[in-house]
Amino acid sequence: MTKTTAAPAQKVDAALLRVAFILVLGTFMASVDATIVSVGIDTLAHEFDASVAGIQWVSTAYLLAVVTAVPASGWLADRLGGRRVWLVAVGVFLLGSALCALSWSVPSLIAFRVVQGLGGGLLPPTGQALLARIAGPARTGRVISVVAVVPLLSPVLGPMVGGGLLAVASWQVLFLVNLPIGAAAVLLARRHVPVVPPTHRRTPFDVRGAALLSPGLAVLVLGLTEVAHGRTLPAAVGVTAGLLMLAGFVAHGLRTGGTPLIDPRMFTRPPLGAAALALLVLGASVFGTTFLLPLYFQAGRGLSAWQTGLLLVPQGLGAAAGSVLVHRTIDAVAPRTLVITGVLLVLAGTVPFTQLDHGLPDSALAAALAVRGFGMAMISAPVMNIVYSRIEPQQIARASGALNLLNTVGGSLGTAALALVLQTRLDAHHQHVPAAFADTFWWVVALALLAAAGTTRLPRTRPTSRP
Structure with a gap:
């Protein structure tokens, strides 16, 4: 048996930080x-004379x-190379953004948002996988810790930027700002x-x-x-049909002799399952709270989008x-220690919001948001580091797609359940x-407790270098 040793620290130089900055854009x-x-959304409903249900x-x-x-992000990166897929994804996203700004009706805007979403869906997993491949196992943790903060800042920056833009310009600027x-x-x-370079394996696309997977999701x-x-x-029909299609995909993934789009067996191998x-x-x-907090500040306190964004600034800080x-x-610290500490801080920062009916002052809410942020x-970057540092480089693209997919689906589940x-x-x-x-x-709070229980299955030790 070959003994593994702790991965030696390598310098995160200016060139790698520059690559990280570019990809995080x-x-x-x-x-x-x-x-x-x-x-x-309200502005768009007024401009297109549409109902809230329609414009949603x-x-x-x-x-x-x-x-x-x-x-599909993992297969595309394996087949075409991560850099090429990332550049194409940015191009598709920009095309969708420009078309959205040119929309003449609600159906056209919805269609162009689909184009935008196809590009936007490829960007995070492809960018993360590409960055992990460039950084290598020994530097992945530190560089991912920099870029992982961006999704956490979006609930803060989005309302502020959107409210500020709509205060001085027309609705088209919501999309043109991306260009x-x-x-x-x-x-x-x-x-x-x-x-x-793409992987040497030329696996056929899992049609x-x-x-089953994409339509099911x-x-x-x-x-x-x-x-x-x-x-x-409609909710019962959609949830039932979606779960049946996903069950069919799992059965197909376990039986197929080829390479499935996302291998269900991958989640049975530590540490990916716990991660x-x-x-x-x-x-x-996170996404559930992102849904609740702006709604509370605007519906419960009558604040504008700009004011709501200002109140969320402590979370970003x-x-x-x-x-x-x-x-x-x-x-230097075991990933599980960081993750469990982060979950406990999220739990501590969430408890004060269970007392909203007792008239908590803004200072208490700001402190709670800072603790949550x-x-x-302390959770997402160590979890991704656990995975990217312990799997082969050829598997990074597919693992990144799987993790981003679960994070997105988890956000949808949390938002729907909390709504x-x-x-x-x-x-x-x-x-x-x-x-x-x-x-x-x-x-x-219950979700945070469930997350705390799940993180106890993460590895106790730091990443090891490959023999």
Whole structure:
């Protein structure tokens, strides 16, 4: 048996940080765009003379396109190379953004949001996998700790940027703002991001798996969206059909002699199974809270999108501070220690929101948000480091797609479940908003406790170098 040793620390030099900055621009566009547009839903409904239920498809269509694109990211990167796929994804996202700004009706806007979502769905997993391949196992943790903070900042930056833009410009700017960022990312990537060759394995595309997985996820997310809107029959049909298709995909993945789009057996191998559970629950908690907090500040306190964004700033500051700590300690501290500490901080930062009906001052809410942000930054980067540092380079692209997919699905599950709980509590409290939100946040606490239980299965030791 070959003995493994702790991976020696390697310097994260300026060239690697430059590559990380360039690749994170794609994730920044994709994550912030969703929250920017959500702020402008009311404006879009007014401009197109559409109902709220109809215009909500602008957000739903984007999410469906994202979950459709993510499963294919690993195969595309293996076949064509991560850099090429990333550049194409940025181009598709920019094309969709430009077309959205040219929309003349709600159906056209929805169609163009699908184009945008297909590109946006490929950007985070492809960028993360490409960065992990370039950095190598010994530097992955520190560099991922820098880029992982971006999705945590999107709930803060989105409402502020969206509210500020709508205050001074027309709705088209919600989409045009992506063009200069994306153009800069493409130019910089072509110059500074090295080419990582595709894997030598020329596996055929898993057509049957794609026909089951991507549509199954899209139908499931659509059903969960209907749950959030209180439409019982479409929700039941969508959730049932989606789960059946996903079950069919799992059966196909276990039986096929080829390479499935996402191998279900991958989640039975440590540490990916425990990491997947952690990211699934984290997605439910983070995205669910991202749904609840702006809604409470705007519906419960009557604040504008801009004011809501300002109140969420402490969470972003906490996330930035947490990422600095993780960057400095991720190679010296066991990943499980960081992750469990982060989950406990998220739990501690969530408990005060269960007391919203007691008139908590803004200072207490700001402190709780800062603690939550700090804790969230201590979870995602160490979890991804655990996976990327312990699997072969040829498997990174598919593992990245799987982890991003679970995080997105977890977010959809959490949002739908918490929306249903919130509506139930509003009815029970006769529309007394603070009490209903306080009850709903107890469910967020339960998600954090579930995440804490799952993280105990993560590895106790630091990553080891490959023999």
